[in-house]
Amino acid sequence: MNTSEIIIAGDTAGIEWRLPVLRFKGSDPKAPKVYIQAALHANELPGTALVHFLCERLRQSESAGQIKSDIIVIPHANPIGAAQSHFGELQGRFDLGSRTNFNREFPLISVKDRDGLLEDLERRSAIDKLKRQLLHMALGCDLVIDLHCDDESLQYAYIDEAFWPEAADLASAMEMEAVLLSDGESSAFEEAVGFAWKYETPEKRSRLPGKLSVTVELRGRRDVYPEMAMKDAEGLWKFLASRGAIDAAVSLPAFDGPAVPLDNVEIVRAPEAGTVLFHHNIGEWVGEGGVLATLITRPGMADGSVEIRAPQAGLIVTRNSERLVRRRADLMKIACKTASKATRKPGTLED
Structure with missing residues (x-):
């Protein structure tokens, strides 16, 4: 596992943010590249707990020579939001400076314009720098998983109809209790990724076989327990193995939960x-x-x-x-x- 940091200059003197990036190098250039991030909403921590145990599992796979895909993991995708505390309560959903949801207003571009995301970064606000660098990393991959949670909730996911029913393997591996099929018509992170793939060609594509960009809702904000996180990490590891990112034989049952349009x-x-x-x-x-x-x-x-x-x-x-x-x-x-x-x-x- 290789570790690095992206340093994001703040909007006031003397402030900077550090974004840890973990990378696993794959052995097969043809295997799907993977991007996983947690806590884009900085106060949603079940994903960060999952990632902690997933990386332990991936290091074991790496030692066994099983990693086939290049895998990028961002354990906590929002250091800016993590520093926002108001009267002792973490405010991780909205940027207090702009009043914008941290998971909205991602640039809607085509994949061919990916490198333009990093042009003139020094002229942009800190949160825009963060969003552009996250999106730039994700658009270099094939499987993009954004880990969130709800308030009090079941384990479920928002999945663009362009990825369904192929993405039923993720729903099965993660033992989701419901899937909400989205229309891909927002500027949220996972939909911005899907937008870029759809408009990679002059004509918008309605199906994206072999690709996946998804928001996984890991129950509620208080559901941060070691047993849950380890179980979810194992489920995500099995999904990666089922998609050929890890050289391991897994068997997934059919997903039998409800999958309904928004x-x-x-x-x-x-x-x-x-x-x-x-x-x-x-x-x-x-x-x-x-x-x-x-x-x-x-x-x-x-x-x-x-x-x-x-x-x-x-x-x-x-x-x-x-x-x-x-x-x-x-x-x-x-x-x-x-x-x-x-x-x-x-x-x-x-x-």
Whole structure:
């Protein structure tokens, strides 16, 4: 394993950020090149824990001469966000300087313009430098895995329809409980990678065989435990072996979980501000009209609560960990068999 650092100059005097990069050299130039990053949202740490154990497993494979692919691993992809603490709480999702989600506004380019990402970097902001260097590394690879987590959630993934159903092997290896099929219409990291591949030729490609760019949601933010991380690391290692990145025989069962388009995801929101009393946990199936939660809007008053019901039947994939919420706060995501009646703009489900 080779280690290096990318140094990113800060936007004020005397500040710089260091981004560790771990590389494993493969023995087969024809094997798919791999890029794995964790904690682009700096306060989402299940991926960093996974990567720690995955690298241990990869070093063992390296010692056994099993590494066929060039593999790049970024254990914590956002040193800028990791330094953002407000009143003692890490603020890792949004850049406090620009108020932009760290996983949005990646450049949408064709692969042929990849080297242009690093031109005139000294003129750009620190966060733009970071995003461009991450994207530049990823676009030199074939399999790109961005490790995130949700609030309270099942193990699931956002996978562009261009990679499905080929990517069912990843869902199987990681024992995902659901897959949300995205439309590739945002500037999030994994979709910016897919965009570049689709527009590698003059005509946009709808299928990308042999490629994969995916956001893996490793349960919830508090699900950072050694047993979970080691299990997830082993699952990702098996996926890499199944794709020929590691010379090892693995057998993966068929993925049998739900795989639904984003249009089929019901986002349940709070109609008013109040205290949330959930009636169902993640992983439970709910029927249409079933009570999902009680919202106490005026404590102590006879008419001081509101029942929130399921717009249709489905699987509860995520849940808000906060119990005091504002009006229109996201409470749950439910994966359903049919499309939601709510209108949805192309792109991500939330900011």
